[in-house]
Amino acid sequence: MKLKEPKTVLRVSSFIINMSGTAGQVIRCKAAVAWEAGKPLVIEEVEVAPPQKNEVRLKILFTSLCHTDVYFWEAKGQTPLFPRIFGHEAGGIVESVGEGVTDLQPGDHVLPVFTGECKECPHCHSEESNMCDLLRINTDRGVMINDGQSRFSIKGKPIYHFVGTSTFSEYTVTHVGCVAKINPAAPLDKVCVLSCGISTGFGATVNVAKPKKGQSVAIFGLGAVGLAAAEGARVSGASRIIGVDLNPSRFNEAKKFGVTEFVNPKDYDKPVQQVIADMTNGGVDRSVECTGSVQAMISAFECVHDVINYH
CATH class of the missing domain: 3.40.50.720 (NAD(P)-binding Rossmann-like Domain)
Structure with missing residues (x-):
């Protein structure tokens, strides 16, 4: 896997989603799965569970490749955590929301972000730090905070998350604090890089x-x-x-x-x-x-x- 600049934006899907028909159900979709460190990603059919409390499920329309994805895919100097779905720079649409989510609704255009904000801890209220006590980046965590489980699986086998976003999938589940709502007029194929690099x-x-x-x-x-x-x-x-x-x-x-x-x-x-x-x-x-x-x-x-x- 070789990263070239400028970043390559990958078109994941172009069809308009039917939010009401999938809410509350397991969604089967395509995802690029890393089974082993340094081995080519494999396009697999994965099952994506519905969002739980304070979570949202997103339809990813565009995602880009960041060197951080490559770094953890190579697993040089980190604890390997596989199989895993990488990706953290993306743009998409909210498909459904879990219990307690009031700031977002199906159809909202959003950017997933790996450094989230719970909006309640001292760091979130500070003018000098955004290192949220709950949602600060944790590259070793491959599950959701709510219940310690993955929302991805293949034939019953859990597939780990990456920095709470995992955007190399047509659908993903994130904590609501790791989602930024954006103006629907913004072109998702351009603004997806705002999630990280920019x-x-x-x-x-x-x-x-x-x-x-x-x-x-x-x-x-x-x-x-x-x-x-x-x-x-x-x-x-x-x-x-x-x-x-x-x-x-x-x-x-x-x-x-x-x-x-x-x-x-x-x-x-x-x-x-x-x-x-x-x-x-x-x-x-x-x-x-x-x-x-x-x-x-x-x-x-x-x-x-x-x-x-x-x-």
């Missing part, structure tokens, strides 16, 4: 880095997350947005998202943090690391003007 980069820049108008920002990695981070810097009013990437073909596309200058570390015989410091009279005001590379994290930290510390 909100990750944009949110990290706008809500955490918080660059001020006129400041400089370095973005390490110009994939989907990095482009979203650049857009966050642009709308925040940053005057210089320096994109850092090893792939020069990404630079032209990055201009559309506000990147004003480009640095390819391979073009220099000195650390990229020093290159950026030289460009900016001592370092940038903010930096956002979007690759997951430890070396890139070090460079991103050290290119900020108050912490320049070359090795």
